[in-house]
Amino acid sequence: MLLQVLLNGVLIGGIYAACAVGFSLIFGVLRIINIVHGEFLMLGAFITYWLFKLHGIDPFLSIPFSFAILWILGYLLQKYVINRIIEAPEIMSLLLTFGLSLIIANLALIAWKGDYRLVNPEYAGANFRLASLTIPYTRLATSVFALAAMAGLYLFLKQTDLGRAIKATSQNKDGARLQGVHPATIYSVTFALGAAVTGIAGSLLSMSFSVFPSMGGDYLLFSFFIVVVGGMGHIPGALTGGLILGILQSLSTNFVGAGMTYILIFVLLYIVLIFRPAGIFGKGLVE
């Protein structure tokens, strides 16, 4: 039983981590708390839902569409809206992205109504047994995809020129500028990349959970938890934070009671904020 509980936690934790990694990236480079993040997840989930329902496209094959559409949306939003207040105090970006999230969520509500929808392909729910463990294929596959997306992002930032330019801008904007990096372009690309990875996470979420216009709120909250625990702006920390959240949720629901889960999550959040404000590895950004 304990092994099954831990396995459930790890599988869901992987998806949670993918949900938060875009949030962490955007904060790390642009220094803005992106409240519209939850809506990026929702849009990714709806892209998968509609492609599946209307065109019969397999949910996993819809991932490139989510990536591309959210990339374009993220790029345009940053370039033409968020960029205008990028040098303003942080509260401005908070207000702006909050407003944008309200606009997107309400447009989705008008377009798609408040119905709860499911992406339920033929193979959904199929599982296999490994010793005493029951492992759902879909959750395993979504978790693997989530880890792959994060690994891809990590390698991109580490191995490519553009990735290194993003990291340089994150560490020292003026220094990066002296090396010929154009921060405004880097900001747009980073925001687009963060949105696109979040879109992938939304697609993955839709395969296990219901899809509806206001779904972003809870996942935004989870993303906050993950980036605080893993370290704000520290990409590998998102994986740790996601796994901690997934396992904590699974353990507390099984051994303490479902009602205590949210309490425990926030108690841990406060403990980390007080004793390890830069995340449990101490590698997050703290002003």
Next chain:
Amino acid sequence: MNRRKLLTTGKGLVLILSIFFFLFASYLPAEAQREKFIFGSAIAHTGKFAREGTNLKRAYDFWAGLVNAQGGIEVKGKKYPVEIIYYDDKSDPATATKLMEKLISEDKADLIFGPFSSDCVGPSSTITEKYKVPMIEAAGNAGTLFTRGFKYLFCTLRSADDLADPYMRLLSRQSPKPKTVAVIAPKAPFYLSSAKGFKNYAAKYGFEVVHDETYPVEMEDITPILQKVKAKNPDVLCVGSHTVVAMMVMKQSKEIDFNPKAYCFSFGTVTPEFAKELGKDAEYVLEYSYISPKAPFKDPLLGTASQFIEDFKKKYGIYPDGTQVCGVAGGIAFQMAIQKAGLTPPLTEEKRVRAREELSKLDIITAAGPVKFDSTGLNVGNPLSVFQIQKGKPVCVDPVDWVEANFIYPVPKWKDR
């Protein structure tokens, strides 16, 4: 008179006339001439109950459409059409309460059709109680709403505490009889009331409750709870639910290969979205209702139960679920109370008090089921039926006289479906 004096006098006159207008505006006789009944309803068009709210609105509209097709409600030989003013409460109790105030004080609604969910009925009924406006609702039957001593709140549903009765009755007749039951429910009034009913009636019919757990409403991943339930291997899973809860329970049960012999949901599976979204994974679940095409009920407005169901399906393309059936019955209850008391629009407070008295005495049979309110305002006249989803459609499997198809028990395991 110079220009300055003229201006001052003009301002004075405007001020005096304004005071007179406000003093006497409330005595203007415009309302006395109204030739139609105005009903009000703040109900979810958006938010988490958007689909259920929209479906319930259809039930109110169905009744109003039939009444208006006959020229309206006939009182003392004259017919008065009905109009329903709707607002979107966004599935939010605070919004529902504000809109209720608006419906009564600004729109001068004579009577109120309730919102969707016990969450919204609870606070908004404090407003109808304050203004003495009878509210009939068909989607808020948490037992706790009816222990407050309210006089103007009527519910055409049975109490959620009692919904489990027909499931347990049906299950107790199976051979071999199931022995154990697990009950799970999100923490909100309707779900908790349903869960209480599942436990009470399980005990009454001799089942052992091996698992009983509630969880936060916002919890989407209930796999950990289902894992715990699975470990106890219950024969029956009972869930306090609406559509989304029921969908997640079925999807996640399949993922962890959890195979109880029966799934009982307190609501949300007859709604067409359930079968549409889940496909074949929606099969075999149980939900209560109040009628069946074979129920022996009829009335002059709807015809027979079978005719009512067919007409409803023809108009909206969906099978009427428990709340829709009771929504239509609620319209007929209002109509009967108005006619019996001989009330003409607009309904003043004195007339609304009389309407309330008639409702409390009502004992009628409609094609959408009987209506007889107890002293708390709950309908105790209508019998409960059980539907099972078979081949994507809800079919009545209990009580015996109303059965459309045999109850499939135990349900096939996931791997055999």
